[in-house]
Amino acid sequence: MMRLPKLAVSSPETIEEAAGVLADLGDRAVVLSGGTDLIPNLKRHQLTVDTVVLLGRIDDLEGIRVEGDTVHIGARTTLRAIVDSELVPSVVARAAGEVASPTIQNQGTIGGNLCVDTRCFWLNVPDLWRQAAEPCLKADGDTCWVAPAKQHCWAVSSSDLAPVLVALEASVTLVGSGGTRTMRLADLYVDDGIDYLTKSPDEIITSVTIPVDRGLDATYHKLRRRGSVDFPILGVAAAIRRDDAGVCTEARIILGAVASAPLRATEAEAALVGEPFGAESIATAAEAARKLARPLYNTDLTSRYRKRMVPVFVKRALEELAAE
Ligand SMILES: Cc1cc2nc3c(=O)[nH]c(=O)nc-3n(C[C@H](O)[C@H](O)[C@H](O)COP(=O)(O)OP(=O)(O)OC[C@H]3O[C@@H](n4cnc5c(N)ncnc54)[C@H](O)[C@@H]3O)c2cc1C
Numbered sequence: 001m002m003r004l005p006k007l008a009v010s011s012p013e014t015i016e017e018a019a020g021v022l023a024d025l026g027d028r029a030v031v032l033s034g035g036t037d038l039i040p041n042l043k044r045h046q047l048t049v050d051t052v053v054l055l056g057r058i059d060d061l062e063g064i065r066v067e068g069d070t071v072h073i074g075a076r077t078t079l080r081a082i083v084d085s086e087l088v089p090s091v092v093a094r095a096a097g098e099v100a101s102p103t104i105q106n107q108g109t110i111g112g113n114l115c116v117d118t119r120c121f122w123l124n125v126p127d128l129w130r131q132a133a134e135p136c137l138k139a140d141g142d143t144c145w146v147a148p149a150k151q152h153c154w155a156v157s158s159s160d161l162a163p164v165l166v167a168l169e170a171s172v173t174l175v176g177s178g179g180t181r182t183m184r185l186a187d188l189y190v191d192d193g194i195d196y197l198t199k200s201p202d203e204i205i206t207s208v209t210i211p212v213d214r215g216l217d218a219t220y221h222k223l224r225r226r227g228s229v230d231f232p233i234l235g236v237a238a239a240i241r242r243d244d245a246g247v248c249t250e251a252r253i254i255l256g257a258v259a260s261a262p263l264r265a266t267e268a269e270a271a272l273v274g275e276p277f278g279a280e281s282i283a284t285a286a287e288a289a290r291k292l293a294r295p296l297y298n299t300d301l302t303s304r305y306r307k308r309m310v311p312v313f314v315k316r317a318l319e320e321l322a323a324e
């Protein structure tokens with residue numbers, strides 16, 4: 001059995017107090033929301049901190065509300081509440097329902113999902129197994145065992161909600177010791193398995209804002225080994241707008257779990273825009289996404305198989321939208 005290391009617990013009542021604790025303690029503290037990602041990582045000694053900062057006593061971090069043309073979701077809102085909500089765009093509820101399993105959806109939150117740690121099978125193993133090899137780059141070693149020639153960490157962005165919310169052009173509001181700011185969710189991510197978020201360590205996501213755009217059709221398709229529990233090994237979020245003649249006027253295709261950040265397939269999008277939205281442009285877009293994606297052998301199933309699945313899943317997602 002893996003045990004948690006001894007930890008101090010801070011349970012602030014305001015978001016400013018929480019940000020203050022994080023600013024004071026620096027990398028010795030970390031935010032805990034639902035804990036479904038953080039607790040296993042702490043048990044595996046993937047990160048070492050001496051304090052966890054709980055968000056559970058802070059009011060206003062939970063709940064879903066509609067304001068004009070936007071939906072606001074508090075960062076501590078559980079995935080289950082999102083699955084069950086009639087206020088969020090249906091594609092968001094669908095992606096939340098694809099995360100892990102119902103038990104984890106009851107506990108895991110949207111804020112935690114968007115900040116979920118990048119994954120790699122050189123890292124996500126018990127401490128003892130990791131000690132059998134030289135530590136990898138993300139574990140403070142010198143070498144990335146996935147691609148030893150490069151001084152870069154390729155651990156995979158593994159959130160199901162991130163590709164969907166990037167495709168919907170969502171934004172996040174953050175509070176830190178320096179104040180409050182709102183940014184595009186896409187700008188939260190960096191394609192680097194170690195420093196995968198642009199937010200500073202003392203910043204806490206307080207809410208996610210999604211524009212409600214009734215002319216946009218969106219979907220999410222996920223590949224994983226089993227039908228439940230498993231993280232994505234490929235996620236495809238697609239959002240399409242068409243005019244009355246059926247010509248695609250806007251497209252966003254975001255690939256999850258093939259890089260350290262959600263990956264925007266801009267050439268695939270360009271293959272759709274200005275064309276009748278149908279079999280021909282979909283096939284060209286799927287091929288463009290295949291060329292772009294370079295999954296590595298760092299998570300479940302082989303990189304070759306995952307790459308071959310990229311056009312298959314892009315095609316499936318777009319065909320679903322075309323059929324609507
Ligand atoms: C068996 C298993 C299967 C899983 N499968 C999936 C899957 O299929 N898809 C998927 O997307 N995830 C999966 N997960 C990961 C995780 O359960 C979910 O991503 C979940 O939504 C994380 O939310 P949480 O509230 O539990 O995050 P936590 O564990 O509390 O936190 C995760 C990270 O986010 C940070 N954080 C949390 N909240 C905030 C905030 N408000 N502001 C700033 N930083 C914050 C924490 O410091 C931590 O670094 C799985 C986990 C397990 C154990």
